[in-house]
Amino acid sequence: MNTLTLDEIRLRIDGQELFPPLSVRIEPGTVTSVVGASGSGKSSLLKFLCGILPPEIEGSGAVRLNDNEISTLPPQARRLGLLFQDPLLFPHLDVAGNVLFGLRTRGTRRERQQQVSEALTSVGLAGLGTRDPATLSGGQQARVALLRVLLAEPRALLLDEPFRSLDEDHRVKVRELVFTEARRRGLPTLLVTHDESDVVAAAGPVIRLQDSRHA
């Protein structure tokens, strides 16, 4: 199990810091929420953690999984699971193909297909493997995106408003599913959200990012 540690993270645009230096420890299986005004740097913080910060933003500070510094690794080697508001499913693959894309374990084709089929069943999508993802509801698409991330066996989860575009019913169910999986797998999880009900459901520490530039 991993602990995700952020140590003195600073982000700057044109030399100006977006928010005061941030240090936080996220324990395995817990969800820490990140809230703050629009433009305070929430999404940029997640981008920094996974190594995809745009060149206009300068980032510094250490990111560790247990005692291993990951901020020096290329994005794909960090093994962080990302979920966004848009599920970003591949339109040229069916539902099973999208899930299979994430699958990290090797094995025969039949074993891999079996694993995908069990994963789909576990989130209430049994029998939908051959569907075009565009024909699924928003909540179903969000579940497919979650499976694709989880089967890649990430070491931590970074969530950027993944429930935002869902209607109330799907929102509550998908949120519960994501948090349950994070807990069950012991994944330290960082959730960016504008929604106080997400913060309550996350039931973990809250980081309130203060916009240093407009304070």
Ligand SMILES: Nc1ncnc2c1ncn2[C@@H]1O[C@H](COP(=O)(O)OP(=O)(O)OP(=O)(O)O)[C@@H](O)[C@H]1O
């Ligand atoms: N590629 C970029 N080049 C220059 N400035 C950028 C770039 N990307 C983001 N910014 C700026 O960085 C600041 C932080 O943006 P960011 O998207 O991280 O904020 P946020 O807190 O996630 O906002 P929101 O809640 O609206 O999603 C903003 O002022 C934004 O304009």
